[in-house]
Amino acid sequence: MYRLTCVQCGQSYPPDEILYTCRSCGHLLFVEYDLDSITVRREDWDRRPISVWRYRELLPVTIPPVSLQEGGTPLYRLERIGKEIGLPNLYAKHEGMNPTGSFKDRGMTVGVSMALQLKKSTVACASTGNTSASLAAYAAKAGIPAVVLLPAGKVALGKVAQALMHGANVISIRGNFDKALEMVQELCISHGLYLLNSINPFRLEGQKTIGFEVIDQIGGVPDRIVLPVGNAGNISAVHKGLSELRTLGLIDRLPMMTGIQAKGSSPVVRAIRDGLPEVIPEKQPETIATAIRIGAPVNAEKALNAIRQTGGTAEWVTDEEILAMQKALAQKEGIGVEPASAASVAGVLKLTESGVIDRSEYVVCVVTGHLLKDPETVIKQCKPPIEIDADLQSLLSALHCS
Ligand code: F0G
Numbered sequence: 001m002y003r004l005t006c007v008q009c010g011q012s013y014p015p016d017e018i019l020y021t022c023r024s025c026g027h028l029l030f031v032e033y034d035l036d037s038i039t040v041r042r043e044d045w046d047r048r049p050i051s052v053w054r055y056r057e058l059l060p061v062t063i064p065p066v067s068l069q070e071g072g073t074p075l076y077r078l079e080r081i082g083k084e085i086g087l088p089n090l091y092a093k094h095e096g097m098n099p100t101g102s103f104k105d106r107g108m109t110v111g112v113s114m115a116l117q118l119k120k121s122t123v124a125c126a127s128t129g130n131t132s133a134s135l136a137a138y139a140a141k142a143g144i145p146a147v148v149l150l151p152a153g154k155v156a157l158g159k160v161a162q163a164l165m166h167g168a169n170v171i172s173i174r175g176n177f178d179k180a181l182e183m184v185q186e187l188c189i190s191h192g193l194y195l196l197n198s199i200n201p202f203r204l205e206g207q208k209t210i211g212f213e214v215i216d217q218i219g220g221v222p223d224r225i226v227l228p229v230g231n232a233g234n235i236s237a238v239h240k241g242l243s244e245l246r247t248l249g250l251i252d253r254l255p256m257m258t259g260i261q262a263k264g265s266s267p268v269v270r271a272i273r274d275g276l277p278e279v280i281p282e283k284q285p286e287t288i289a290t291a292i293r294i295g296a297p298v299n300a301e302k303a304l305n306a307i308r309q310t311g312g313t314a315e316w317v318t319d320e321e322i323l324a325m326q327k328a329l330a331q332k333e334g335i336g337v338e339p340a341s342a343a344s345v346a347g348v349l350k351l352t353e354s355g356v357i358d359r360s361e362y363v364v365c366v367v368t369g370h371l372l373k374d375p376e377t378v379i380k381q382c383k384p385p386i387e388i389d390a391d392l393q394s395l396l397s398a399l400h401c402s
Contacts, residue, residue: 001033001034001037002015002031002032002033002034002060003015003031004019004029004031004032004201005029005030005032006022006024006025006027006028006029007028007029007030007302007305008025008027008028008301009027011024011025012032013029015031015060016118018118018194020185020188020189020195020200020201028199028201028299028301028302029201030204030240030302031060031201031204033058033244035244038057039057040057040248040250042250044057045216046216049072050071050072050213050216050217051069051070051071052067052070052071052109052110052206052209053065053067053071054071054212055209058205058208058244059110059205059206060110060114060202060205061113061114061117062117063113063116063117065110065113066109066112066116066138066141067109067113067141068099068100068109068137068138068141069099070098070106070108070109070206071098071105071106071209072213073093073094073096073097073098074093074094075091075093075094075213075214075217075218075364076091076093076333076335077089077090078090078092078329078335078345078365079333081329081332081333081345085349085353087348087352087357087359087361089362090345090348090363090365091218091222091364091365092329092333092345092365092366093214093217093364093365093366093367094335094337094367095210095341095366095367095369096336096337096338096367096368096369096370096371099137100130100133100134100137100162101130101133101162101369101372102130102133102134102368102369102370102373103130103207103210103366103368103369104130104131104133104134105134105137105138106207106209106210107131107134107196107198107204107205107206107207107233107237108131108135108196108206109138109206110202110206111135111138111196111200111202112135112138112139112141112142112144112196113142114200114202115142115144115194115196116144118194120144120192120193120194121144121145122145122146122147122192122194123135123139123144123145123194123195124148124149124184124187124188124193124196125146125147125149125184125195125196125197126148126149126150126177126180126181126183126184126197127148127149127150127155127159127163127177127180128151128154128155128177128230128291128292128293128294129150129155129158129159129163129290129291130159130291130368130369131148131196131197131198132148132150132155132159132160132163133158133162133163133166135148135163135196136148136162136163136166136167136168136170137162137166139166139167139168140167145169146167146168146169147168147171147184148163148168148169148170148171149171149172149173149183149184150170150171150172150180151172151173151176151177151293152172152174153172154176154177155172155290156291156338156373156374156375156376156377157375157376158370158372158373158374159373159374176285176295177294178281178285178294181197181199181231184197185197185199197231197298198231198232198233198298198299199298199299203233204234204236204237204240205237207237207238208237208238208240208241208244209241210237210238210366211225211237211238211239211242211245212241212242212245215242215245215251218364221242221253221254221255222255222364223255223361223363224256224257224258224361224362224363224364225238225255225257225258225363225366226260226344226345226348226363226364226365226366227257227258227259227260227344227365227366227368228259228261228289228291228292228340228341228343228344228347228366229259229260229261229268229292229303230291230292230293231298231299232259232268232298232299232300232302232303233298233299233302234366234368235257235259235306235307236299236302236303236305236306238257239254239257239302239305239306239309239310240302240306242254242255254309254310255312255364256310256311256312256313257306257307257310258307258312258313258314258347258351259272259303259312259313260315260317260344260346260347261315261317262287262288262289262292262316262317262318262343263287263316263317263319264285264287265282265285265286265287265292265293265294266282266314266316267279267281267295267296267297267300268304268307268314269314269315269316271300271304272304272307272308272313272314273314278300278301279297281295281296282295282296287319287322288322288323288377289319289338289339289343290340290374291338291339291340291369291373292343313351315347315350315351315356316347317343317346317347317350319339321346321349321350322339322340322342322343322346323339323377323381324346325342325343325345325346325349326338326339326341326342326371326378327381328345329345336370337369337370338368338370338371338373338374338377339374339377340368340369341366341367341368342367344365344366344367345365345367348363348365386398
């Protein structure tokens with residue numbers, strides 16, 4: 001059993017009420033389970049394949065889910081990069097290995113299932129790209145229409161291609177993501193579409209399974225989990241899930257939740273540094289990592305709590321640091337991620353150099369989206385292929401062989 005509860009005033013609402021924020025005070029809602037009445041048996045989880053739905057006792061869906069087999073992503077040890085940074089226990093959970101190439105699929109399998117459970121017939125979101133790609137695919141699987149709003153000219157090519165091909169109604173707005181989110185919220189409230197941005201508390205339920213999988217894959221609790229932060233939903237989701245595991249007695253401590261933003265879009269970092277009670281939105285967020293080009297993160301309230309309650313931190317990295325780490329992951333570890341994803345590992349490098357991360361720590365970075373999401377940024381960083389005549393002599397001279 002569960003209800004929707006306000007993070008601020010504690011007001012609760014029935015689970016079938018379509019609500020995105022508290023009706024009394026306007027703050028964020030979360031899905032609150034009656035954990036005393038839920039029986040979670042480790043043996044049951046261990047018997048099921050590793051995936052979002054392994055953890056179904058702690059998810060709100062009661063109908064057969066709309067699933068494309070999400071989750072169960074690999075956890076890699078970053079041997080070379082870890083050695084260079086001086087962190088022998090540095091890991092990356094590659095969320096780019098989900099069905100549409102990002103962690104959003106964990107949220108959408110739950111979110112679109114909830115849309116059907118709540119008898120909603122059209123779904124919608126604003127997106128920097130990945131959310132729209134994922135929503136489009138899950139809406140297609142569910143057989144319902146999707147409307148997605150994108151900031152014109154600021155969404156990586158692969159993501160637009162996915163949203164279009166999966167058949168969403170794709171609208172580009174002349175404005176940034178924050179404006180698109182404001183607009184889609186108004187549309188959903190006035191016209192009854194089901195909103196599937198991370199302000200929807202059910203979506204975060206799916207995303208919390210990243211943390212569950214990390215615990216299962218390493219067989220314990222890491223010291224720190226590091227995530228790129230945009231709208232600040234994912235870091236909040238992972239923290240919420242692990243808090244539930246602790247209440248259930250399945251783990252005995254929480255990792256230090258650590259958020260990394262791009263320097264040009266870093267309101268959460270400034271709020272943590274300056275000890276502010278809430279974030280001050282940035283009007284003109286800018287970064288090459290378009291996935292996290294967000295100035296007014298809607299889940300900031302949850303994220304600040306997650307970071308502060310676990311003794312974690314937030315840090316920014318420059319676009320140059322992001323791109324250098326994207327290349328290092330690709331060339332030293334064989335792991336292809338999009339720029340926003342590399343921010344988490346770039347942040348670990350910076351925080352280790354500055355002594356915030358201790359070299360004995362066990363650190364898991366979440367790398368959130370696949371390299372192929374943003375081929376244009378990749379091509380700009382690499383030398384083009386050498387084109388030659390189709391004969392062996394030309395090949396040998398191109399390879400500098402005699
Ligand atoms: N990494 C990637 C690849 C993302 O696409 C996003 C968010 C994040 C990190 C940040 O996660 O918002 O939960 O803090 N992308 C959203 C979108 C905003 O529309 O696809 P967050």
